[in-house]
Amino acid sequence: MIGVISMSNTNSCRMFFWFTVVMLLLVSGCTTQTQQQSPAPTTSTAPASTSANITIKDFAFSPDLVTVKAGATVTWTNEDSAPHSIKPESEVSGVFDNSGTLGTGGSYSFVFANPGTYEYSCGTHPTMKGKVVVVG
Numbered sequence: 635m636i637g638v639i640s641m642s643n644t645n646s647c648r649m650f651f652w653f654t655v656v657m658l659l660l661v662s663g664c665t666t667q668t669q670q671q672s673p674a675p676t677t678s679t680a681p682a683s684t685s686a687n688i689t690i691k692d693f694a695f696s697p698d699l700v701t702v703k704a705g706a707t708v709t710w711t712n713e714d715s716a717p718h719s720i721k722p723e724s725e726v727s728g729v730f731d732n733s734g735t736l737g738t739g740g741s742y743s744f745v746f747a748n749p750g751t752y753e754y755s756c757g758t759h760p761t762m763k764g765k766v767v768v769v770g
């Protein structure tokens with residue numbers, strides 16, 4: 635009788651031990667998953683930048699499409715020998731201002747405060763077109 639009781643005690647001790655081991659594994663597994671998942675949202679919210687640089691070269695804006703966050707500064711630099719400008723399709727003071735003429739090496743920076751799609755062209759060469767997409 636005593637032997638039977640001590641046997642069952644040993645068995646429940648072993649069961650408790652393995653139960654604890656399994657629980658620890660599950661908990662550590664969950665912790666590891668959480669650590670692996672946490673960088674993902676950061677990456678998915680990262681594409682829109684707080685600044686962008688656009689080069690004007692060979693009568694083209696490069697890149698001709700940039701996506702930035704609201705409040706971002708976009709800077710255009712003229713690397714052509716010809717003068718160019720940034721002329722907003724819909725020019726609203728303070729929302730998207732005309733750069734005026736940029737000579738060789740000249741640059742123009744503008745802060746886009748409001749989300750939206752801002753199309754522009756070159757004031758001298760209307761076929762030169764570009765777009766700034768501002769996301770909230």
Ligand SMILES: [Cu+2]
Pocket residue numbers: 693717718719756757758759762
């Ligand atoms: Cu131009």
